Amino acid sequence: NELESKNFIENFIDEDLREGKVKEIKTRFPPEPNGYLHIGHAKSILLNYGIAKEYNGTFNLRFDDTNPVKEKMEFVESIRKDVEWLGADFENRMFFASDYFPIMYEKAVYLIQKGKAFVDDLTAEEIREYRGDFTTPGKESPYRNRSIEENLRLFEEMKAGKYQDGEKTLRAKIDMASPNINMRDPVIYRVSHMSHHNTGDEWCIYPMYDFAHPIEDAVEGISHSLCTLEFEDHRPLYDWVVQECDFPYPPRQIEFAKLYLTNVVTGKRYIKKLVEDGVVDGWDDPRLVTIAALRRRGYTKESLAQFVKLSGISKAQSSCDYSLLEYCIREDLKLKRPRLMAVLDPIKLVIDNYEGEGEMLSIPNNLENEALGEREVHFSGELYIEREDFMPDPPKKYKRLTMENEIRLMGAYFIRAVSYETDEEGNVTVVHCTYDPATKSGAGFTERKAKGTIHWVDAKTAFSAEVRLYEQLIDEEKGKLNEDGSLNFNPNSLTVKQCFLEPALAKAEPLESFQFVRNGYFCVDCKDSTEEKPVFNRIVSLKSSFQL
Numbered sequence: 069n070e071l072e073s074k075n076f077i078e079n080f081i082d083e084d085l086r087e088g089k090v091k092e093i094k095t096r097f098p099p100e101p102n103g104y105l106h107i108g109h110a111k112s113i114l115l116n117y118g119i120a121k122e123y124n125g126t127f128n129l130r131f132d133d134t135n136p137v138k139e140k141m142e143f144v145e146s147i148r149k150d151v152e153w154l155g156a157d158f159e160n161r162m163f164f165a166s167d168y169f170p171i172m173y174e175k176a177v178y179l180i181q182k183g184k185a186f187v188d189d190l191t192a193e194e195i196r197e198y199r200g201d202f203t204t205p206g207k208e209s210p211y212r213n214r215s216i217e218e219n220l221r222l223f224e225e226m227k228a229g230k231y232q233d234g235e236k237t238l239r240a241k242i243d244m245a246s247p248n249i250n251m252r253d254p255v256i257y258r259v260s261h262m263s264h265h266n267t268g269d270e271w272c273i274y275p276m277y278d279f280a281h282p283i284e285d286a287v288e289g290i291s292h293s294l295c296t297l298e299f300e301d302h303r304p305l306y307d308w309v310v311q312e313c314d315f316p317y318p319p320r321q322i323e324f325a326k327l328y329l330t331n332v333v334t335g336k337r338y339i340k341k342l343v344e345d346g347v348v349d350g351w352d353d354p355r356l357v358t359i360a361a362l363r364r365r366g367y368t369k370e371s372l373a374q375f376v377k378l379s380g381i382s383k384a385q386s387s388c389d390y391s392l393l394e395y396c397i398r399e400d401l402k403l404k405r406p407r408l409m410a411v412l413d414p415i416k417l418v419i420d421n422y423e424g425e426g427e428m429l430s431i432p433n434n435l436e437n438e439a440l441g442e443r444e445v446h447f448s449g450e451l452y453i454e455r456e457d458f459m460p461d462p463p464k465k466y467k468r469l470t471m472e473n474e475i476r477l478m479g480a481y482f483i484r485a486v487s488y489e490t491d492e493e494g495n496v497t498v499v500h501c502t503y504d505p506a507t508k509s510g511a512g513f514t515e516r517k518a519k520g521t522i523h524w525v526d527a528k529t530a531f532s533a534e535v536r537l538y539e540q541l542i543d544e545e546k547g548k549l550n551e552d553g554s555l556n557f558n559p560n561s562l563t564v565k566q567c568f569l570e571p572a573l574a575k576a577e578p579l580e581s582f583q584f585v586r587n588g589y590f591c592v593d594c595k596d597s598t599e600e601k602p603v604f605n606r607i608v609s610l611k612s613s614f615q616l
């Protein structure tokens with residue numbers, strides 16, 4: 069849409085195209101395979117993919133797997149699946165940064181030959197000390213002026229395994245007085261005797277992120293390298309590496325603000341801890357905001373795309389409300405999905421004057437979208453209704469079933485309560501009522517108006533299923549952290565109920581979603597649901613405090 073204003077990244081790209089700096093737009097999403105992707109990554113994926121598409125360019129999925137410590141194949145698989153599911157097409161364009169180890173090594177040797185890198189014997193701690201902070205200039209390493217020949221020999225020996233972890237590093241020779249600490253002779257290679265998930269024991273030296281990343285981008289011919297704000301200070305180093313390594317088409321790094329959700333745990337590291345501590349049941353626990361969890365919860369890729377769009381791309385750090393995410397899924401499902409009846413907290417309703425075995429009623433699947441058609445629902449003299457839909461002693465303005473009110477059973481008849489039964493604790497167990505056959509839905513009855521409408525399921529044909537209701541993992545009232553810095557968990561983040569559902573829902577497939585009339589949007593759990601023991605997740609309730 070030409071009328072929509074472009075974001076600042078698109079403006080930069082337009083400028084670069086106008087000035088002839090680039091011809092083709094190439095972007096990438098570069099996750100480190102050390103965890104599952106979350107909603108913030110979805111933003112980065114859709115941003116990078118969206119830009120490639122908008123400019124008729126290409127989009128790469130690149131695993132940034134240069135660090136041998138934390139990476140796992142499980143994460144590679146999950147990331148691939150999530151990116152695919154979001155619709156960011158990377159066919160024939162999936163890469164592993166570890167495949168570029170040879171060229172990274174070559175470029176490091178090249179820098180040594182140019183006198184732009186040296187082997188250092190200082191320990192990590194000494195390097196940190198010598199580097200200084202922003203109030204003081206750094207101090208040069210005593211090894212900084214080694215000859216090129218010596219550096220070449222030592223680096224070769226590092227690669228050959230002659231040194232222990234931490235014994236030597238390769239550092240770029242830039243400027244120890246630079247006001248930007250990142251430019252004070254940063255370490256670009258370190259010794260690490262670790263097996264790598266892709267290259268095994270081939271290497272015992274590994275490149276540092278700030279050296280590896282620009283090379284990965286340059287090798288793939290990326291035109292615009294989009295990353296989050298914390299890398300802004302690293303941009304001079306990024307540019308230095310690309311330039312000193314003589315890459316002909318320097319990629320341009322552009323930073324944007326990370327996506328945060330208020331009172332929600334994002335950040336791989338923190339989510340990982342919740343998984344490891346057993347606070348949640350795996351990376352795809354529906355209370356999390358990993359992409360796998362959101363999918364399992366019933367979020368659609370369209371709703372996530374809409375969310376990312378509404379949250380906007382900017383350079384200003386800010387936090388989005390979770391209710392924006394909920395708004396997006398409600399809007400997406402509202403007209404698309406059928407509305408069926410499920411009773412989450414059932415009590416029996418007996419229609420004393422109903423004779424016969426029952427009948428089939430035709431009920432529209434979605435009153436706001438006729439195209440979804442109608443379904444046949446069995447109705448009889450024994451039903452279930454919600455406990456909260458009957459009150460013997462109602463407050464004023466209660467519009468459901470009482471000993472006075474006449475109300476409509478959705479898609480069926482008017483009923484009036486005549487008596488009720490309770491258990492020892494006084495809880496209602498059965499409500500007896502009578503119905504008026506003349507009030508059948510669709511029959512054009514206009515003589516009286518019902519006080520309200522409630523939903524129901526037929527006792528004979530309904531089936532029982534587990535329903536899981538979710539609240540935020542964090543107690544929102546009191547904020548994210550306790551006084552001791554620990555996370556302030558909501559003890560009610562998961563409620564499990566055994567419910568009665570209308571029979572049409574028994575055929576639902578994993579991840580298929582529905583509106584349960586008055587109760588919210590639900591979907592079949594893709595992990596725990598079986599034909600014998602169906603499980604439904606509540607995606608979101610119907611009510612919203614959110615206004616766009």
Ligand code: ATP
Nearest residue numbers: 098099100108109111112295296326327335336337
């Ligand atoms: P986390 O901080 O959650 O661990 P990360 O940045 O370490 O995330 P990476 O695998 O390095 O995870 O991220 C891949 C890409 O996703 C990077 O380009 C990163 O900038 C981007 N990204 C990560 N988190 C967010 C976020 N919250 N919003 C937008 N983009 C993000």
Ligand code: MG
Nearest residue numbers: 098099100132
């Ligand atoms: Mg990272």
Ligand code: MG
Nearest residue numbers: 100335336337
């Ligand atoms: Mg991280």
